Amino acid sequence: MACARTQAEAVPMSASLAVQQISKSFRGLQALADVSFEIQPSTITALIGPNGAGKTTLFNIIAGAQTPDRGAIVLDGCRIDGLRPDQICRLGIARTFQMVKPFAGLTVLDNVVIGALSCCTRVKEARQRANAILDMVGLGPKRSRASALLALPDRKLLELARALATRPKLLLLDEVLGGLRPSECDRMMALLRDITEREGISLVLIEHVMRAVMALARTVIVLHHGEVIAQGTPASIVREQAVLDCYLGEPLRV
Amino acid sequence: MKRRAILLVIGVFGLLLTLPLWASPYTVSLATLFLFFAYAGQAWNIMMGFAGLLSLGHALYLGVGAYTVAALYDHFSIGPWLGLWVALALCGLLAAAMAALAFRYRVAGVYFALLTIACAEFARIGFDHFTWVGGSGGLFLKVVEPGRMDLLNLRGPPAMFYYLILLLAGAALLLSALLLRSRAGYYWQAIRESEEAAAALGVNSFRWKMLAVMISGAMTALAGMFSAFYYSNLFPEQLFHISRSIEIILGPIIGGVGTLFGPIIGAALLTALGDGATEFVAAVGWDVPGVKQLVYGIVLFAIVAFLPEGIWPALARKLKLFQ
Numbered sequence: 261m262a263c264a265r266t267q268a269e270a271v272p273m274s275a276s277l278a279v280q281q282i283s284k285s286f287r288g289l290q291a292l293a294d295v296s297f298e299i300q301p302s303t304i305t306a307l308i309g310p311n312g313a314g315k316t317t318l319f320n321i322i323a324g325a326q327t328p329d330r331g332a333i334v335l336d337g338c339r340i341d342g343l344r345p346d347q348i349c350r351l352g353i354a355r356t357f358q359m360v361k362p363f364a365g366l367t368v369l370d371n372v373v374i375g376a377l378s379c380c381t382r383v384k385e386a387r388q389r390a391n392a393i394l395d396m397v398g399l400g401p402k403r404s405r406a407s408a409l410l411a412l413p414d415r416k417l418l419e420l421a422r423a424l425a426t427r428p429k430l431l432l433l434d435e436v437l438g439g440l441r442p443s444e445c446d447r448m449m450a451l452l453r454d455i456t457e458r459e460g461i462s463l464v465l466i467e468h469v470m471r472a473v474m475a476l477a478r479t480v481i482v483l484h485h486g487e488v489i490a491q492g493t494p495a496s497i498v499r500e501q502a503v504l505d506c507y508l509g510e511p512l513r514v
Numbered sequence: 515m516k517r518r519a520i521l522l523v524i525g526v527f528g529l530l531l532t533l534p535l536w537a538s539p540y541t542v543s544l545a546t547l548f549l550f551f552a553y554a555g556q557a558w559n560i561m562m563g564f565a566g567l568l569s570l571g572h573a574l575y576l577g578v579g580a581y582t583v584a585a586l587y588d589h590f591s592i593g594p595w596l597g598l599w600v601a602l603a604l605c606g607l608l609a610a611a612m613a614a615l616a617f618r619y620r621v622a623g624v625y626f627a628l629l630t631i632a633c634a635e636f637a638r639i640g641f642d643h644f645t646w647v648g649g650s651g652g653l654f655l656k657v658v659e660p661g662r663m664d665l666l667n668l669r670g671p672p673a674m675f676y677y678l679i680l681l682l683a684g685a686a687l688l689l690s691a692l693l694l695r696s697r698a699g700y701y702w703q704a705i706r707e708s709e710e711a712a713a714a715l716g717v718n719s720f721r722w723k724m725l726a727v728m729i730s731g732a733m734t735a736l737a738g739m740f741s742a743f744y745y746s747n748l749f750p751e752q753l754f755h756i757s758r759s760i761e762i763i764l765g766p767i768i769g770g771v772g773t774l775f776g777p778i779i780g781a782a783l784l785t786a787l788g789d790g791a792t793e794f795v796a797a798v799g800w801d802v803p804g805v806k807q808l809v810y811g812i813v814l815f816a817i818v819a820f821l822p823e824g825i826w827p828a829l830a831r832k833l834k835l836f837q
Binding site: 323325344345346347349350354355357361362363364365366370373374375377378379383422423425426 | 695696697700701703704706707708710711712713714715716717718719772
């Protein structure tokens with residue numbers, strides 16, 4: 261794993277990730293079967309599929325929260341599967357949680373400082389970095405609020421800010437747009453586009469908001485019952501029969 | 515408004531600094547007791563308040579710390595300030611061993627708390643039969659003639675012990691404040707709020723939890739040393755008993771878990787009310803054994819029901835100490 265670490269330092273702000281034949285089952289229930297795909301540096305990839313398709317499990321495996329039964333996760337040419345979540349974070353993969361997990365007893369700023377500490381040696385630097393990121397995502401005016409008191413859209417922003425503070429090369433976002441009003445959704449989409457284009461961070465989105473998927477993603481990967489049933493550009497995906505079948509049901513045969 | 519807080523701390527500290535000059539010996543002994551629990555409560559608070567690890571067996575470190583320093587002094591004439599380092603190391607290692615096992619086998623929450631009780635009880639029974647240090651019959655330290663003060667061997671008048679524990683409680687407050695503002699403090703609080711989210715942000719929770727447990731255990735060993743030399747007698751049934759562990763944690767719980775001043779406020783209130791009740795009952799002439807525990811219970815009940823955050827957060831808001 262030493263190789264992965266030196267790689268992480270050599271490649272600055274973009275990462276390529278390869279998911280290779282990942283399988284995972286829970287007590288006989290196959291959550292992921294032979295899932296493979298690649299993510300190019302500085303791109304946005306959307307991971308879609310019906311509930312229970314295995315999207316969050318896949319995130320957990322990439323982020324190290326769960327270990328795969330088979331297969332490999334390769335970041336910039338080095339295997340990272342089997343590492344702990346904190347090690348994977350320090351190699352440049354950050355994530356947000358679908359069920360947001362703010363550090364409820366702490367202020368908005370302190371939440372982000374904790375993320376920033378993973379790449380800053382001094383607390384003072386981490387505070388500066390956290391402040392800059394809060395301004396970037398638009399939470400600056402709320403920095404000294406208790407994070408437990410934030411409304412859902414702000415919690416999602418906080419979750420994003422905290423992950424960004426770790427200086428990731430690849431960011432896994434689990435439904436950051438879910439539950440947002442259209443105007444909030446537009447703001448978040450602009451922010452995500454900004455993060456990729458300006459900072460060069462690759463994004464993988466789990467998303468149900470198709471409007472955002474179509475507008476943001478360069479590549480869409482469709483998971484169904486733990487298998488990749490389609491991948492390609494957004495335009496090609498919506499014409500794919502297998503995708504239509506899994507979302508709308510198979511055509512009635514009479 | 516932070517200046518008000520600082521002024522308040524300086525005022526209270528000045529009052530405490532001059533206490534033996536104007537207060538009665540009884541008041542000084544009460545204040546010693548209060549500061550002892552303020553110190554031990556702060557040690558416990560680092561584990562539970564900062565890192566979210568519930569220990570109900572801090573009597574273990576209190577006892578092991580006390581017995582280590584006392585036995586080295588009694589058997590080998592090794593001065594307490596030297597023996598202290600052995601006690602700190604021993605309690606740090608004990609805490610580390612217990613915590614490493616717990617974290618390795620994912621013993622968490624209530625089960626972690628049960629494990630800490632088990633370890634303290636195990637030590638209590640072990641020391642009951644440990645004849646080298648007196649077993650259940652106790653260990654007694656040589657008492658020197660009254661009036662002579664020997665700070666190096668911690669033999670001296672009550673005022674000496676008062677100033678020692680005042681220094682310790684002050685140092686613990688300073689250490690807690692520094693830790694809370696350091697990387698460790700941020701990481702501990704992150705782990706306390708959500709270990710999963712902390713790990714996703716690059717926090718090696720095992721390492722930082724170990725640090726909290728070791729600091730807390732070692733600090734409590736120092737309380738043990740103080741206790742041994744202040745009372746000059748050690749009994750396993752007293753030092754390792756679960757009621758000791760409970761007394762240690764009552765202060766922070768009542769004052770405010772995880773806050774800097776909570777353990778101090780809580781200890782002050784409990785000492786005042788506990789002994790106030792004892793005095794009152796004696797003065798009125800009633801015979802109520804265990805009235806102190808009764809008061810502790812009532813206070814605890816009131817806090818849980820009306821101020822679950824503890825007194826300090828509510829007080830700080832009321833006095834507008836932080837804003």
